[in-house]
Amino acid sequence: MDLAQSPEVDPSHGRPSVPMPVKIVVAGGFGVGKTTTVGAISDIAPLTTEAEMTEAALGIDNLGLESQKTTTTVAMDFGCVTIDQSLKLYLFGTPGQARFGFMWDDLAHGALGALVVVDSARLDDCYPAIDYFEHSGLPFVVGVNAFHGQMAHELTEIRWALAINDQVPVVRFDARERTSVRDALLVVLGTALNQALGERSG
Incomplete structure (x- = not known):
């Protein structure tokens, strides 16, 4: 699917039709790749609120000894x-x-669904996001970010560890790759649609 096709022309008016706007939340723990995910696929230069990490964050915002991360999101992307x-x-x-x-x-207000980005080596960090969307009822997908093309655990093991509902998809993706992010977001859209149809038929 082309990410940026020419807008369809409305034959009755002779002008391009306007695409329907849909809000998606990209959530997850600290340093799992949320900012990278948004930046990889955005058609515009993404708005970020990155700030330099300070000594005050030591012991609080901890990514491990191997992390080279020096900034953190303080509001939103x-x-x-x-x-x-x-x-x-x-x-x-x-x-x-x-x-x-x-x-x-x-x-999250007005969002159709959410992508919860997960680092398979730090599963504990994603529990607050999963708990939030489970309690809010907003459809969500767990996207396991394959750092350097690798994961610490298989998807079936991650699903078991997170103890999520069988209806919640768990997918592998690469936050740096546009098409990979697109595919994960399409799963979010499909999940939200299926939930809406299920609620309507129920």
Whole structure:
């Protein structure tokens, strides 16, 4: 699927039709690749609120000894991408630290679904995001970010460890690759549609 096709012309008016806007939340723990995910697919230069990490964050924002991360999101990330002539996604990335959790309700308001980005080597960090969307009822997909093309655990093991509902998809993706991010977001859209249809038929 082309990410940026020419807009379809409405024959009755002779002008391009406007794609339907859809809001998607990109959530997860600290340093799992949320900012990278938004930046990899956004048609525009993504709006980020990255700040330099300081000594005050030592012992609080901990990515391990091998991490080279020097900045952190302190408010949100924002980007957008046109999927096809009829659909445009607006992506809102949440800050990963628990102390910014008060912002999540505002960022999730009006969203169709969420992509919870997970580092397979630090599964504990994604529990707050999963708990949030399970309690809110917002459809979500667990996207396991394959850092350097590798994962610490298989998807079946990750699903078991997270103890999530069988209806929640768990997919592998690479936050650095545009098409990989696109495929993960399409799973989010499909999951949200299936849930909406299920609620309507119920």
